Amino acid sequence: MLYTVDGLVLQAKNYGENDKLVTILTADGKQTLIAKGVRSMKSKYKNITEPFVYANFELNQKGSAIAWIKGGSSIEIFYNxxxxxxxxxxxxxxxxxxxxxxxxxxxxxxxxxxxxxxxxxxxxxxxxxxxxxxxxxxxxxxxxxxxxxxxxxxxxxxxxxxxxxxxxxxxxxxxxxxxxxxxxxxxxxxxxxxxxxxxxxxxxxxxxxxxxxxxxxxxxxxxxxxxxxxxxxxxxxxxxxxxxxxxxxxxxxxxxxxxxxxxxx
Ligand SMILES: [Zn+2]
CATH class of the missing domain: 1.20.1440.120 (Recombination protein O, C-terminal domain)
Structure with a gap:
């Protein structure tokens, strides 16, 4: 199932060789996502998997398994x-x-x-x-x-x-x-x-x-x-x-x- 959700990254932890586990807070609760290959130089959604980034996430999920990030765009990155x-x-x-x-x-x-x-x-x-x-x-x-x-x-x-x-x-x-x-x-x-x-x-x-x-x-x-x-x-x-x-x-x-x-x- 493909869907999108607005969420704030509360925490991002390295996972496996190149992935990250990202915890986001959404209006409907906390959700843990997997960001596959996000630690490689080529990753195109690296910028939305950093702590304090509020973004619109495009997700893919099979059944009740952990959703993974397909893409997305930042709404506010709180850079300062x-x-x-x-x-x-x-x-x-x-x-x-x-x-x-x-x-x-x-x-x-x-x-x-x-x-x-x-x-x-x-x-x-x-x-x-x-x-x-x-x-x-x-x-x-x-x-x-x-x-x-x-x-x-x-x-x-x-x-x-x-x-x-x-x-x-x-x-x-x-x-x-x-x-x-x-x-x-x-x-x-x-x-x-x-x-x-x-x-x-x-x-x-x-x-x-x-x-x-x-x-x-x-x-x-x-x-x-x-x-x-x-x-x-x-x-x-x-x-x-x-x-x-x-x-x-x-x-x-x-x-x-x-x-x-x-x-x-
Ligand atoms: Zn009193």
Missing amino acids: LREDVGKLFLATYVCDVANELSGERVECKDMLRLTLNTLYAIMNDLRPLSQIKAVFEMRAAAISGYCPNLDYCEECENENAELTYFDITNGALICSECLNRRGQIVKKNLSLAYDDIRERNVLIPLTPASRSAIRFSIGAPAEKIFSFSLSEAEDLKTFSKACEEYLLYHLGHGFDSLDLYHSIL
């Missing part, structure tokens, strides 16, 4: 991502996360759009890289079903508490008053549980602006997610830390590409 090592590592991490959070034959329209918009934002310096990264992490987590609720304190339901903490473990907000109360009660009644709670729940203190930034990243329309600024360095730092910790906590592991990004930025 390869010119700056910080951008390159961040773009690789973004694709690694998208790869992990996408499935085969499941709708991935939102994840595809988010990933493309994020690569575009990185390439064009729409915002500081740490902000783009954090927005992507929080939105990717929310799309994948790990949506935190930071609208009000999980215990007293106060929406306007000054000092709040992001309860990473439970994807919730807790105000400083409730946290103190919880600590005191537990401390008074059962000293063992105090340590238990502190160790079990990962809590990050939030500034009001970083809390708003997280809420915006979750709820804003897809085309507007990067359209805000954090003027204070402390707010951006807190926002970045909270989003990364939250995503990694729920995925349960880190990424080599993220370590590389942090090794230089």
